Amino acid sequence: MNENNFESSTILIVDDNPTNLKVLCAAIANYGWVILVATDGESALEQAEYAQPNLILLDVMMTGINGFETCQQLKANPLTQDIPVIFMTALTDTIDKVKGLSIGAVDYITKPFQTEEVLARVKVHLKIHSLTKQLEAQKIQLADRVTERTVELSDAMQELQQSQLQLVQSEKMSTLGQLVAGVAHEINNPVGFLSGNLFHLAKYANDLIEHLKLYRQNYPQATPDIEKNARDIYIEELIEDLPQVITSMNVGIERIHHISTSLRTFSRADTSTKVDFNIHEGIDSTLLILKHRLKANHKIPEIEIIKEYGDLPNIQCYPGQLNQVFMNLITNSIDALEEYAAKNSQPNKITIKTSIKPDVQSVLISVKDNGPGIPLEVKERIFDQFFTTKSVGKGTGLGLSISRQIIEDKHQGKLSCISVSGESTEFIIEIPLK
Secondary structure, eight states, X not given: OOGGGGTTOEEEEEOSOHHHHHHHHHHHGGGTOEEEEESSHHHHHHHHHHHOOSEEEEESSOSSXXXXXXXXXXXXXXXXXXXXXXXXXXXXXXXXXXXXXXXXXXXEEEESOOHHHHHHHHHHHHHHHHHHHHHHHHHHHHHHTHHHHHHHHHHHHHHHHHHHHHHHHHHHHHHHHHHHHHHHHHHHHHHHHHHHHHHHHHHHHHHHHHHHHHHHHHOOSOOHHHHHHHHHTTHHHHHHHHXXXXXXXXXXXXXXXXXXXXXXXXXXXXXXSOEEEOHHHHHHHHHHHTHHHHSOOSSSOOEEEEEEOOXXXXXXXXXXXXXXXXXXXXXXXXXXXXXXXTTOOSOXXXXXXXXXXXXXXXXXXXXXXXXXXOOHHHHTTTTSTTOOOSOTTTOOSOHHHHHHIIIIIISSOEEEEEEETTTEEEEEEEEEOO
C-alpha cells in the first residue's frame, strides 16, 4: 500500500514533555498526516472522542492519569475502543511494555526516539487500521449487493482478511519475540556472573573450613576470646550449613538458567524455510511463560497441567509461529477455567497430549480443558475473524483465526475443535511429518 494513501490520516500524540512532542511532530511532519497534540490523559480522551484519530501515540508516564489508565478508558469507550494505541516508553521498561500490550495497545516506541523506528511503526499500524476500516466497509457493501457481486466481493474480502492477519501476526510476534528475547538476554548476563563466582566461592569456603579443622587439630586449646566468638557465631552450625547454602544457590541459578533457555526457545525467530523443531520443547516453553496464570489466586484454584507426551520425532515447521498457536490455545483454556471457576466442582485441569497418527504421516497435538465447553452456536463461529465472546479489552477475536491460518496455510495441517457443553473443550492440531 502506498504511503500517499494515508495523507488524510490523523495522529494524536499524547505527552506532557514539550521536547518529546517537538521531536515526534518533526519526525512525522513531512508525510501529510494531520497531527493533534494533548499534554495529559484527560484532554487526550476528549480529543480522541470528537476527532476520531486513526492512531494514538501515548506516553506511559504522565502527570494526572497515566498512559495505562488512559488506554484502559479509551478501550472501554465504544467510540474510541477501535483506535490503535502505540505506547511510548523507555528501553528498560520491559514490564511496562508487556503490560501495555495486555491492556489493548498494539505496539510500543522506545525512548530516546529513533526517527526510522517511529515512522516504521506508525506506517504499519496506519496500514492495519486502514485495512480494518476497508474490511468493515466491504462487509457492508457485500450485504447490500449480495446477488450482484457475491463472488467478486467475497474474493476481495478474503484477500483483505489474509493481508490483515499476516500484518497483525507478523507485528505482534515481532514485538513479543523482541521482548522475550530481550528478557532472556538480560537474565543470562547476571546468571553467568553468579554461576562463575559461585564455583570459586564453594572452593574458597571448603578450603577455609578444612583450614579451620586443621588449626583446631593442632591447637585444641583455644583462648577464652576465641571460644566465646565460636559460640556467638555458632561455628559448628556454620561449618555444617555453609556448603548446603552454596548448593541451594546453585540449584536456584540452574532454575533461572532453565527459565532463560525456555524463553529463548519460545521466541525463536522463523526462517524463510521450515526447520527441525522439538514440539515438546515448544509446549514446555509456552507453559513456563504462562506459569503465573496456572497458580491459585483469589479468583480460581490452581490449574493442573497433565502432560501425556508421545514419542515424537522433530518436525519441519516454523517454530515461532507454532509456539504462538500453543500460546493462543492454552491461554483460551485458562480464560475458560477462570470464568467457570465458581461453578466448577472438579479440580481445574488442562491436558496436553501428543502422538503420531496411526497412518504415521502426521503429528497430533491435543489441548483439552475441563471447563464449561462451547455452545453449538458459538462453536460454529470461533474461527471467524474478530469473533469473540470476551469483554472489551480482553479479546480481539484474532487468536483462533490466526492459529488456524498458521496451522492450515503455513503448515498444511488441520486445526479442529471438539466441545461438550458443560464438560470440556478440546482443540486438536494435526501437522504433516513432511
